[in-house]
Amino acid sequence: MTITTAQxxxxxxxxxxxxLMVPALWLVYNWYLAFDYxxxxxxxxxxxxxxxxxxxxxxxxxxxxxxxxxxxxxxxSPKPILFRRMVGNFAFFYACLHIASYVWLxxxxxxxxxxKDVLKRLYITVGMxxxxxxxxxAITSTKGWIKRLGAKTWQRLxxxxxxxxxxxxxxxxxxxxxxxxxxxxxxAILATLLAFRLPKFFRYLSRN
Amino acid sequence: MLIKNYKPWQLxxxxxxxxxxxxxxxxxxxxxxxxxxxxxxxxATSAHAAFLEEKRKLxxxxxxxxxxxxxxxxxxxxAITNYNNYYEFGTGKGDPAENAWRxxxxxxxxxxxGMVEKPATYAFEDLVDLKSLEERIYRLRCVEAWSxxxxxxxxxxxxxxxxxxxxxxxxxxxxxxxxxxxxMPGVRRRVLDWPYLEGxxxxxxMNPLTFVAVGLYGKEIPNQNGAPLRLVVPWKYGFKSIxxxxxxxxxxxxxxxxxxxxxxxxxxxxSNVNPEVNHPRWSQASERRIGEFGRRKTLMFNxxxxxxAHLYAGMxxxxxx
Numbered sequence: 188m189t190i191t192t193a194q195x196x197x198x199x200x201x202x203x204x205x206x207l208m209v210p211a212l213w214l215v216y217n218w219y220l221a222f223d224y225x226x227x228x229x230x231x232x233x234x235x236x237x238x239x240x241x242x243x244x245x246x247x248x249x250x251x252x253x254x255x256x257x258x259x260x261x262x263x264s265p266k267p268i269l270f271r272r273m274v275g276n277f278a279f280f281y282a283c284l285h286i287a288s289y290v291w292l293x294x295x296x297x298x299x300x301x302x303k304d305v306l307k308r309l310y311i312t313v314g315m316x317x318x319x320x321x322x323x324x325a326i327t328s329t330k331g332w333i334k335r336l337g338a339k340t341w342q343r344l345x346x347x348x349x350x351x352x353x354x355x356x357x358x359x360x361x362x363x364x365x366x367x368x369x370x371x372x373x374x375a376i377l378a379t380l381l382a383f384r385l386p387k388f389f390r391y392l393s394r395n
Numbered sequence: 396m397l398i399k400n401y402k403p404w405q406l407x408x409x410x411x412x413x414x415x416x417x418x419x420x421x422x423x424x425x426x427x428x429x430x431x432x433x434x435x436x437x438x439a440t441s442a443h444a445a446f447l448e449e450k451r452k453l454x455x456x457x458x459x460x461x462x463x464x465x466x467x468x469x470x471x472x473x474a475i476t477n478y479n480n481y482y483e484f485g486t487g488k489g490d491p492a493e494n495a496w497r498x499x500x501x502x503x504x505x506x507x508x509g510m511v512e513k514p515a516t517y518a519f520e521d522l523v524d525l526k527s528l529e530e531r532i533y534r535l536r537c538v539e540a541w542s543x544x545x546x547x548x549x550x551x552x553x554x555x556x557x558x559x560x561x562x563x564x565x566x567x568x569x570x571x572x573x574x575x576x577x578x579m580p581g582v583r584r585r586v587l588d589w590p591y592l593e594g595x596x597x598x599x600x601m602n603p604l605t606f607v608a609v610g611l612y613g614k615e616i617p618n619q620n621g622a623p624l625r626l627v628v629p630w631k632y633g634f635k636s637i638x639x640x641x642x643x644x645x646x647x648x649x650x651x652x653x654x655x656x657x658x659x660x661x662x663x664x665x666s667n668v669n670p671e672v673n674h675p676r677w678s679q680a681s682e683r684r685i686g687e688f689g690r691r692k693t694l695m696f697n698x699x700x701x702x703x704a705h706l707y708a709g710m711x712x713x714x715x716x
Contacts (some may be wrong), residue, residue: 362676
């Protein structure tokens with residue numbers, strides 16, 4: 188039995204949507220418990236936990252977005268691409284949660300300190316740049332914008348993700364103290380996903 | 396925490412449980428889960444929790460109260476013993492509490508060498524006078540911009556330095572943490588160049604505030620907090636307060652420190668708490684007191700300026716960070 192594209196749209200999308208919501212629901216629910224002085228999963232430094240948790244998921248989901256077209260190639264089926272816009276928008280959604288966690292819960296809207304942090308701490312500058320680059324991609328993710336920009340321009344714009352993803356990993360590596368394995372594992376996954384694009388990239392270079 | 400008071404006639408767990416089984420209890424439980432099937436996971440988890448509480452019995456200490464008390468609310472014992480930076484047991488904040496049961500703090504000895512009058516390998520009990528323990532309630536400020544208030548028990552470092560004797564010409568004290576991959580799973584990863592190294596000037600070491608803690612909250616210090624003896628330098632960032640010390644060396648050259656070697660631009664030899672000198676990656680102007688929601692302003696020398704500012708008179712604190 189094969190699953191048709193229509194079935195995938197109808198049932199697959201809500202399932203994936205719900206799965207991608209789970210971490211956000213967990214985070215919001217635990218903050219609700221924390222504000223209520225109830226035992227919660229955020230630990231002894233809830234702000235640190237929520238900054239890291241939301242950032243981890245934004246990065247993971249961004250990597251999933253980048254994994255869909257290689258997956259389509261491997262499966263020899265265009266079906267994974269059906270989910271790409273939704274997954275990509277979820278990456279942006281978690282990036283927004285990440286910023287909200289930092290600006291609101293951690294820094295309590297202390298704008299002068301925040302501004303200094305963004306300018307002076309290179310890893311925050313890098314993170315902020317990658318977030319700002321994500322914004323136009325999220326805005327232009329609709330069918331209307333593809334039409335308005337034209338497919339070619341739209342695609343060129345969305346290649347920004349190949350700059351965003353390495354910046355995100357860099358942001359993660361710079362945040363950690365000492366020589367730590369975890370960011371490098373994410374870096375290796377990104378490198379693998381980018382390697383899938385190399386043939387196309389070289390063709391693109393030889394054409395220009 | 397579960398505190399069990401045993402009657403002399405009661406059997407202890409270690410009288411009925413083979414040590415091999417106890418040490419490998421996790422794989423034993425995992426095996427048991429496999430055998431009993433998924434239905435028993437709940438039972439196994441509570442058994443697991445019971446084992447964890449059995450980690451190490453922390454004997455109470457006799458100690459005298461002192462006036463070193465900032466009169467601020469103490470951080471809970473649960474937070475102090477479960478939220479730790481001790482990379483030898485893993486880089487996660489919860490890793491030390493989970494992994495430090497492997498550490499064997501008894502018996503313990505400390506190698507004392509370099510420019511000292513009485514170089515030797517001292518037994519823990521010979522180096523620390525357990526009859527003159529005192530309590531010190533200190534603020535602890537981590538370089539990651541969080542802080543705690545901790546009731547330590549121990550002796551001034553100066554008592555130990557006086558015991559081992561300082562040769563003339565010695566200017567610095569260098570400390571070293573145990574680095575045994577069998578007891579410390581984090582040492583297998585090269586997050587830092589092990590063993591962990593720290594140091595103080597002699598003047599800093601002899602300051603009355605500088606403390607060697609062997610206890611916490613009235614009892615022996617838990618493994619994840621640096622058993623059996625650790626340094627506490629309350630006006631410096633937490634990483635200066637080296638844990639589970641196995642070597643003390645006096646020298647006339649500024650000793651290498653682990654974080655200084657790993658990132659010299661970020662971690663200087665002095666590393667005094669200073670809201671005006673920022674870490675390249677974090678602002679040090681404010682901090683989060685564990686247990687509080689908002690942020691507090693960070694105090695110069697972590698609020699101990701009166702006791703220690705004279706040590707740095709005339710020194711450019713921006714250059715000597």
